[in-house]
Amino acid sequence: MIILGHGIDLVEVSALRRWIEDPRDPLLPRCFTAEELAEIGGGPNRIERLAGRFAAKEAVLKALGTGFGAGVAFKDVVVRRKPGGPPDVVLSGGAALAAKGLGITCWRLSISHAGGMAIASAIALADPAQTDLSSTGPK
Template sequence: MGHGIDIVSLPDFRRLMEGLETAFISRTFAQSEIAQFPEGTSRVQHIAGRFAAKEATLKALGVGFGNGISFKDIQITRENGKPPIVTLCGGAATMAQQIGITNWQLSISHSEDTAIASVIATAENNIPDA
């Protein structure tokens, strides 16, 4: 039903976060996401990857932020030992329901300089049995 990919330059993202981290995070991420952010050297990579996943999800939906969709309408979380998951609420959930998207596959990766996310949106009847 849709595919989205987004890449974030970590040096640019670090500059964006300097002095604005608290405001940016509280405006962009839900508390369930913030609770999973690590401290230390991998923090910026982690947050940038989650941000890229939100952008990739929008692309898979075929819309942008501001069209009745906020950053917090797309939540990216992960349970230990499992892949990250996309959870929608608000305007994003409404949009997905209107176009028939019921499932999400998400992959996030990092290097020293970039974070990238790829999201595939499918309808329930398009998912093969596991």
């Protein structure tokens, strides 16, 4: 596999909590799909899990080089995790188009939170059989 991009993001959990609780800006329905919210669940660590997922979405878009806006929405990046498995990235819309244009075929994602902070690292990978090694982009 060939690394085509890397993104990292750090989120202050208390800042995300204030943003979520602000009635003027409904972050949860704008940023997370119903499936993501169901998977994140409730409980005392919910805000940390939300912060980690938010950081992961930001890290993915940094790896893509797009950021949010310009045809890429928060919900275009879905972060999910099967029990006992690593987090996974599923793209749609503008994010999927950007990934396809770059030749990205898979992702490696890591999420962690401690000390009131959440961090995520996303690595965008390409299959070398479908990438022209003589240039900086895919075939």
